Amino acid sequence: MRKLLVLILSLSLVFLGACSLQPPEWAKPDTKNKDPEDIKIGLSVSTLNNPFFVSIRNGVEEEAKSQGMDVVVVDAQNDAAKQINDVEDLIQQGVDVLLINPTDSSAISTAVQSANSIGIPVITLDRSADKGEVETLVTSDNEKGGEMAGEYIVEQLGEGTKVAELEGVPGASATRERGKGFHNIADENLDVAAKQTANFDRTEGLNTMENILQGNPDVKAVFAHNDEMALGAYQAIQSSGRDVLVVGFDGNDDALNSIKQGNLSATVAQQPVEIGKLAVKAGSDVLQGKKVEELIPVPLKLVTEENVE
Numbered sequence: 001m002r003k004l005l006v007l008i009l010s011l012s013l014v015f016l017g018a019c020s021l022q023p024p025e026w027a028k029p030d031t032k033n034k035d036p037e038d039i040k041i042g043l044s045v046s047t048l049n050n051p052f053f054v055s056i057r058n059g060v061e062e063e064a065k066s067q068g069m070d071v072v073v074v075d076a077q078n079d080a081a082k083q084i085n086d087v088e089d090l091i092q093q094g095v096d097v098l099l100i101n102p103t104d105s106s107a108i109s110t111a112v113q114s115a116n117s118i119g120i121p122v123i124t125l126d127r128s129a130d131k132g133e134v135e136t137l138v139t140s141d142n143e144k145g146g147e148m149a150g151e152y153i154v155e156q157l158g159e160g161t162k163v164a165e166l167e168g169v170p171g172a173s174a175t176r177e178r179g180k181g182f183h184n185i186a187d188e189n190l191d192v193a194a195k196q197t198a199n200f201d202r203t204e205g206l207n208t209m210e211n212i213l214q215g216n217p218d219v220k221a222v223f224a225h226n227d228e229m230a231l232g233a234y235q236a237i238q239s240s241g242r243d244v245l246v247v248g249f250d251g252n253d254d255a256l257n258s259i260k261q262g263n264l265s266a267t268v269a270q271q272p273v274e275i276g277k278l279a280v281k282a283g284s285d286v287l288q289g290k291k292v293e294e295l296i297p298v299p300l301k302l303v304t305e306e307n308v309e
Contacts, residue, residue, distance in 0.1 A: 037068040039097070041283060042090035044083055046103040046127070046172075048075045050200065050228055051252040052272050053101060056125055059276020060099060067284060078169065078199070080107035087111035091120060097283040101125040104171040121286045125279050126272075128173040135286050138279045138296045142174050145268040145300050146181025146223075149247045152266055152302060153221045154189045156245060161220050164212045165195035166205055166233060168225035178225045178249060186223075193219055198229045205232025213240050221245040227255035227267055234263055251303055259308045266304045274298050 043060050045053050057073055064071045072090060076083030080103045090098060091114060098115050102108040105128055112132030115122050122129070124137045153163060165182065168175035175197075186192050193216045198204040205224060212219065213236060222237075222244060224230035230248030237244045248255050251269025258264040275298050282292045 035068075036284075037070075039069045039284075039287065040093070040095045041069055041071045041097055041099060041280065042087070042093070042095035043071055043073045043099045043101075044076060044086050044090065045073065045101050046076050046083070046169075047078045049077070050226075051254065052226065052228075052250045052270070053126075055252070055272035056101060056276040059273035060280055061276075062273070063277040063280035067280065069280070069284075076103050078103055080104040080171075083108060084111045088114060091115060091118070095120065097287055098122045099125060099279050099283060100129070102127045102129055102172065103169065105173040106130045106171055121283065123279050123283050123286070125275055126174060126270075130173075136282050136292045136294055136296050138275050138282060138298065139174075140270045140275075140298050140300050142177035143181035143184070145249055145270075146178040146183075147185050148181075148268050148300065148302050149178075149223045149249065149266075150182045150185025150190065152247060152304075153223065153245065154185065156265070157220055159189045160191055162191045162193045162216065162218055164209070164216065164219045164222040165192060166208060166222060166224040166229040167195060167197040168200045168229070170197055172200075175225055182223055190221075198224070198232070200226045200228055202228040202232040205229030206235045207232075209233035209236035210240075213237070213242065213244075217242070219244060221247070223247045224249065226250050227252045227264075230264055230267065231255060231258060234258065238263075251301070256303065256308055259303060259305055262305060266302055269301045269303045271298050 061071055074086040083103050108129050109131035112122050112129045116133045121135050124134050126139050128137045194212045196208050198208040222233050227248035227250040230246050234246050245265045248267040251267050255267045278296050285292050
């Protein structure tokens with residue numbers, strides 16, 4: 001009798017354990033039959049302390065509103081661990097599609113795989129995820145943008161010019177791709193005297209550039225992987241009294257105004273609002289069972305004092 005009781009209890013535990021692995025019913029929504037106003041989008045942004053990503057959020061919200069969809073926005077504050085928890089919370093809230101702008105392309109993979117396991121489609125914006133199934137990446141051609149920055153410096157200052165590079169967040173795909181594009185040009189035509197990360201942050205850009213100038217007083221140009229770092233670098237250069245050409249990346253309002261004033265020399269301008277809008281459109285297509293391209297590119301433009309609007 002005792003053996004029989006133990007066997008029954010063991011089988012019960014196995015059965016309950018198997019049940020606990022099954023996703024809840026809300027996690028497998030029939031989105032194809034849902035009205036747009038019943039669809040909930042989860043948007044995880046790497047940081048809202050950066051005008052570029054604020055514009056991406058605005059684009060998502062504008063397009064979602066036009067389609068009658070609801071959006072829940074969470075801010076990772078450039079913390080990869082927080083972003084994973086944020087995405088898990090969005091999953092628990094029963095979102096129908098996830099739009100993720102990764103802080104770290106490797107770290108976010110676990111959250112993407114969590115969404116995959118219960119059938120919630122994932123779309124990434126501006127930066128990719130290293131692992132997991134992503135329906136599409138909506139982004140600019142970051143590698144091409146890095147090449148555009150390098151080519152501009154060569155055109156303005158000539159071959160062999162000593163330059164510095166301010167890199168973005170380590171682990172972010174945008175950092176890798178912008179750096180790769182820049183070095184496609186710089187390694188053959190320029191002298192990269194220094195490169196350091198400033199984590200896409202304006203204050204870090206200022207402090208890092210101060211250090212670079214102290215060790216490399218003959219640097220004539222700097223390419224920053226985003227405008228925030230470029231604006232910080234310009235502050236450091238201005239304080240030093242040196243004449244250094246500064247090129248950023250993004251095309252945010254502060255950078256464009258700085259170019260108009262003759263401070264920053266150029267920026268590789270993206271269209272963040274358009275990135276947000278296209279991501280929502282792609283999410284809507286996926287939820288309707290339509291095929292989307294693995295990469296949805298958004299055009300870039302080199303903005304200088306001659307063509308700034």
